[in-house]
Amino acid sequence: GENVEQHPSTLSVQEGDSAVIKCTYSDSASNYFPWYKQELGKGPQLIIDIRSNVGEKKDQRIAVTLNKTAKHFSLHITETQPEDSAVYFCAAGQAGTALIFGKGTTLSVSS
Amino acid sequence: KAGVTQTPRYLIKTRGQQVTLSCSPISGHRSVSWYQQTPGQGLQFLFEYFSETQRNKGNFPGRFSGRQFSNSRSEMNVSTLELGDSALYLCASSSLRADTGELFFGEGSRLTVL
Numbered sequence: 733g734e735n736v737e738q739h740p741s742t743l744s745v746q747e748g749d750s751a752v753i754k755c756t757y758s759d760s761a762s763n764y765f766p767w768y769k770q771e772l773g774k775g776p777q778l779i780i781d782i783r784s785n786v787g788e789k790k791d792q793r794i795a796v797t798l799n800k801t802a803k804h805f806s807l808h809i810t811e812t813q814p815e816d817s818a819v820y821f822c823a824a825g826q827a828g829t830a831l832i833f834g835k836g837t838t839l840s841v842s843s
Numbered sequence: 844k845a846g847v848t849q850t851p852r853y854l855i856k857t858r859g860q861q862v863t864l865s866c867s868p869i870s871g872h873r874s875v876s877w878y879q880q881t882p883g884q885g886l887q888f889l890f891e892y893f894s895e896t897q898r899n900k901g902n903f904p905g906r907f908s909g910r911q912f913s914n915s916r917s918e919m920n921v922s923t924l925e926l927g928d929s930a931l932y933l934c935a936s937s938s939l940r941a942d943t944g945e946l947f948f949g950e951g952s953r954l955t956v957l
Contacts, residue, residue: 733902766945766946768946768948773950774950775933775935775948775951776886776933776948777948778945778946781945829899830876830888831888831946833885833886833887833888834885835884835885836885836886
């Protein structure tokens with residue numbers, strides 16, 4: 733089955749800096765790669781996703797890149813703000829199987 | 844539009860007991876997935892239901908079971924509780940198959956096993 737590795741497990745940055753979180757997946761058939769943000773006391777919420785026919789996708793300060801050959805994808809957050817502090821999860825999936833999540837990255841943005 | 848509702852939000856049980864957790868999906872959503880969240884393991888997939896049928900199952904022992912009703916509401920049950928079952932149990936609903944559409948998560952049911 734699919735296995736998703738996520739790094740780093742914790743990340744501390746200064747406000748205004750960029751943050752990068754990386755994930756690798758094992759199943760080459762996976763074609764859907766979402767990123768979720770979980771704030772304290774809440775359930776995870778989708779912030780951006782990418783499908784295998786696209787190499788990069790941007791939404792304001794957030795971008796995701798996908799390298800299907802290397803089987804890895806990354807989340808990039810620019811101009812970080814204190815409200816970006818949360819746990820971020822990557823996931824991989826395909827039609828007919830469950831969405832498998834990484835173990836999460838705790839991002840702390842200090843002002 | 845109301846979000847995903849999970850009940851109870853918090854519960855404490857002792858080893859050997861059983862527990863039932865409930866999830867009401869967003870209106871119109873037919874797919875419900877359950878995940879176990881622990882500090883060391885992140886989000887681990889338990890099972891997914893679509894139109895009352897279990898479509899996928901994760902690698903959990905048979906003590907973990909679930910079902911979905913005709914109104915898409917879902918329940919999960921854990922029998923013979925163990926200390927290691929202490930976790931946040933998250934339910935997520937989707938209008939499409941859970942693997943290819945956005946998952947909308949509830950706030951979870953936090954289970955403590957003593």
